[in-house]
Amino acid sequence: MRTLILGGTRFLGRATAQLAVEQGHEVTCAARGVSGVAPAGARFVPVDRDDPQALAQLAGEGFDAVIDVTRQISHARYALDALAERVGHWSFVSTISVYADHTTPGQTASDAPVLPPAPPEVDGPVGPDHRWYGECKVSIEELVRERMGVDRSFICRAGLIVGAEDPSDRFPYWVRRLSAGGEVLAPGRPTDRVQFVDVADLAGWLLHAAGTGLTGTYDGTGPAMSRADLLHGVAAGLGVTDPVLTWVDQEFLLAHDVREWSGERALPLWVRLPETGGLMDRDAAPALGAGLAIRPLSDTVRATAAWMAAEPAAVRQGGLDPADEAAVLREWQAVRDR
Ligand SMILES: NC(=O)c1ccc[n+]([C@@H]2O[C@H](COP(=O)([O-])OP(=O)(O)OC[C@H]3O[C@@H](n4cnc5c(N)ncnc54)[C@H](OP(=O)(O)O)[C@@H]3O)[C@@H](O)[C@H]2O)c1
Missing domain, CATH: 3.40.50.720 (NAD(P)-binding Rossmann-like Domain)
Incomplete structure (x- = not known):
């Protein structure tokens, strides 16, 4: 072909x-x-x-x-x-x-x-x-x-594309953060939805479409999952058992200048709800029914981590830096323990 x-x-x-x-x-x-x-x-x-x-x-x-x-x-x-x-x-x-x-x-x-x-x-x-x-x-x-x-x-x-050679700071942030260990600031609620697609799965589906003559308009994204499943899944893929996740309220984060999605002071794969509740919760069923095959999250995590280790200079260092994360967590605990 x-x-x-x-x-x-x-x-x-x-x-x-x-x-x-x-x-x-x-x-x-x-x-x-x-x-x-x-x-x-x-x-x-x-x-x-x-x-x-x-x-x-x-x-x-x-x-x-x-x-x-x-x-x-x-x-x-x-x-x-x-x-x-x-x-x-x-x-x-x-x-x-x-x-x-x-x-x-x-x-x-x-x-x-x-x-x-x-x-x-x-x-x-x-x-x-x-x-x-x-x-x-x-x-x-x-x-x-x-x-x-x-x-x-x-x-x-x-949808959000993740995996090896990701030029963004989004999925790599969580791989880096969960592999570093310690208390991890987890934004929002454990049940909030997140959604993405592995670059290799999307590539496979594009070639499947070309090879089989698939036509039409589809969302190219995997099924939505909870943010708890994402963070535990990333940890598991890295071999980190029992990650310490501290869930911090959206309003508290926004009030402390923690930003959404990507960039400086941002927590990736986090967007404000309910305003942006459709962004990472789309219907993936049509794509899955038309040949999009989704690999286990652990495979995506391992491929991303292997690339990050092999080409550290290519990895974009965005997101909340460790000192800022620790400061927000201290303030959150002070409020919670009051
Ligand atoms: N990343 C995500 O999470 C995400 C989410 C949703 C949708 N998407 C979409 O997914 C696609 C991602 O594509 P991608 O990762 O392959 O790369 P990309 O970041 O869109 O790169 C653009 C490609 O076009 C080439 N290009 C740019 N300007 C050109 C020019 N003037 N002449 C010839 N070639 C040019 C670039 O190569 P050279 O610079 O070498 O020319 C590069 O290969 C994009 O369509 C994006 O909109 C991405």
Whole structure:
């Protein structure tokens, strides 16, 4: 099978290219080569997709499947202009950020409302908060369906992607924190929902979709679980028995400038409830029914930890630092013991 990955030099695109090589695909990765390198065994074609003609060099080849991870509307348009006629199946990696409602739990991709497409003057996400990210992905989804037809397009709206080579500080924070031991600040309630997908599972599903001609629009995420199961599962995957988790109220954390999701002073995989209760509690059943296979959490933890140990310089050090965590825990205990 001839498979073209538009990307392939980092995280999901790279994992997908790697797995495709292992599965015997004839793999081409087209990117600049700025973010990293394509995996061994894949052909790398250097292209800058800002150039409308950049993919013309591949137009004569014909591919059974294309997998595109872009966030830029023009990049998607140029790729479809150059390749749509000669490609059997087109997968576009979108995001759950396309949804208009992040409050309601249990929403399903087939009928959940999405944001409007990006306004005409916007081509890609802007600034540190990635303004227009969801809207740009909506625009690209529409372009792909329009140009490939619904019978040749697969739209995968990825949830939080975790695992080896994760460029974010989110899942790695919890691997680092639980392996360090001691009293761990666990945000919110043990029963709060969290949801994510292992990069290797998502890569496997993208290739399954390409190989079987799966079409339609799905959320690409695993089943939601409780935060207690996540933290105990991460500990278990690391071989840490009986982690000491101190659950701290959301309102107390917010009042002490502990932030949500990602970045400085943030506790990853934690968002405020009920306002953001839909973000990590989506209906994974359609994807699971359409071939998304989810590995045990312990495998994800071990793969992440092995990568963090092998490439420490590549691991982003975000989240609440140990001194700040200890200070918040001291204050919490003082309030609780009063
Ligand atoms: N991480 C998450 O938790 C998460 C959650 C939901 C959805 N997603 C989606 O999942 C996908 C993740 O994709 P990813 O991990 O493979 O990588 P990515 O971070 O989206 O990387 C973009 C890819 O495009 C290439 N690229 C960027 N600018 C280019 C240009 N001007 N010309 C040619 N190539 C260019 C990059 O390679 P070069 O820089 O080498 O050119 C890289 O391979 C994205 O679509 C993202 O929106 C991610």
